[in-house]
Amino acid sequence: MESRIQKTLTQWFPDAFALEHKSVLKTDYDFLCHFAKYVERLIKEDSENKREPFKIINLLYSKGTLFERNAIENAFFFVIASNEKPQTLKESLSLMPEALRAVYIKTILEN
Secondary structure, eight states: OOOHHHHHHHHHOGGGSOHHHHTTOOSHHHHHHHHHHHHHHHHHTTOTTTTHHHHHHHHHHHTOOHHHHHHIIIIIIHHHHHTOOHHHHHHHHHHSOHHHHHHHHHHHHHO
């Protein structure tokens, strides 16, 4: 059974979840880690829709359960933050809705 995170991400970003990947992705954490890598590619390629993933993550986070919020922090933001550099932090924060910025900074500081 698909969770709310899995269902939302696959509906909004079907190209990020090709059929061959869906069989490997079992948990929300798997989906979020995979999605974070997709978002990193969008940012690196300077895609015009690189803000869109953060809007959807914000919706999932703001209306999510404690489990869902923890998964977003510990999987999605952890992957994004692990490759963050001081030179790119300002740009990364500018892509996020204001409500997510504090969560992202908290993730950076805790890891």
